[in-house]
Amino acid sequence: MLSRSSISRNAPRALAAGRRAMASAANPTFQYDVSEASGVKVANREVGGATGTLALVAKAGSRYQPFPGFSDALEKFAFKTTLKRSALRITREVELLGGEISASHSRENVVLRAKFLSGDLPYFTELLAEVASSTKFADHELSEVVSDLLKLKQQAVYSNPESVAVDAAHGVAFHRGLGSAQTPSQSTPYEKYVSGDALAQFAQDAYAKSNVALVATGPNSADVTKWVGQFFKDLPAGATSGQYKVQPTQASKYYGGEQRIPSKAGNSVVIAFPGSSAFGTAGFKAEASVLAALLGGESTIKWTPGFSLLSQATKGFNQINISTKNLAYSDAGLFTVTLSGQADQIAAASKNVVDVLKKAAAGEVASEDIKKAIALAKFRALESLQTLDTGLEATGSGLVHGSKPYQIGEIAQAVEKVSEQQVKETAQSFLSGKATLISVGDVHQLPYAEDIGLTV
């Protein structure tokens, strides 16, 4: 057992160590070198390892799609037959080189990723350029491969009550734009819009030079700029006319409201408020991420509920999961508290959630907890930029959305500066404004907004 005195002796040391780690986070290797090669924005972080990663981030996520299902289909068409090679050949060649290719899309971006041995940078740069500029979008490939993949994706997404609820929360909170479903539901009539020709036109615009950014980690910056300059010359200039263009950005507006979706897949409740947009944008509020860490719900340490207010307030409910997130986008954010698990426990615990929020708004939170929350929020922000999965997209997204690329030091400072007062005010603004409440599952038991004391 640790004695109390040994903790008190070590705690300041741990804090000091934290500060030292921050000093080294300003190390230049964590920064991206931003340049431009033949009209395409390129960000590279030299790491100098044996492997590298290259990602193409296109501003063509579900927010910008002209019709439902377009971003999904564009993502699934990545690395399919191009004018130069067949999909099979691409797969086999990548296998021979020991690389890894993948594609994904979020609400704002379509991301094509390649991981490879350092020496293969030219091959994979050419591959990404080829996918972006000369994919065939054959109708038969759509019906034989892509539409099946899309259906599987729909099944995966819509059999998970939590993802249904988060998606519905976006719909209720933002209506169109950010609110459009990330993956169309099984009952959405998207097939009538999606065709090979339509997608080809959408891709012309989605992969236009001004609409994409390339983000690399690992290789030498000069090499990246050189190969990108060479292979991405032929990228379409974009601005096709017609109805299949990438939709122009419309400023997101928060509406809020309530929606109840009966489902047999499980139960989930999402309580959402207008949150903070991504770092570097006008709507960035560090206090939202601190409040998210403070409310929490998920422990970061094994075998303990953790310090977060929600996990403390819902200790008695062992059949549910709670998590709090600030989902940040380029011009808006959604602050979500997600509860999933048994319906009766969700119903009871969602009252506790609102009570805790009221407490935070009244300022009845120990300042120590806020300090912990600030440390956790800082860690999460920095970690999400450092890990490849999230960091590449975040950096590319920053570039294509015209804000500045992420600077780790500034984020850390912004989070550190958050005061107790700011956290309190954020919680107050949540309670005074319109909330969003989504209940998915056994709606007979799940609560209405009025039951738990929220105004919608």
Next chain:
Amino acid sequence: MSAPSIANYIVKRPWLKRWMTPLANWYTDAAGYRKLGLKFDDLIPEESENVQKAIKRLPAKEAYDRVFRIRRAFQCSISHTLLPANEQIKPEEDVEYLSPIIREVEKEAKERAELETLTLRK
């Protein structure tokens, strides 16, 4: 898909092509499928994987028309009649609509077989 053909041999030699074309036109007409309202590509045996796949890839309108032509020809065959002259397929209508897709499918199958049996020399 089809029987061995000397068509390529002939087409490469203009003098031979010039000489053979009237003969070929007469032969195709005499074969009689156009009088039943069929196109040449309708006669390609369907019982192979590649052709089945190609038929699935036909655009909806083409696939519908193909089935219509085949059923009409069937009816003619049962009733031992030919179509009236204005409904018969004219030589300029008798174009390849399925063969290009079959060739594409065959190319894919060939590529797959080649990649499957690839040997690497470094």
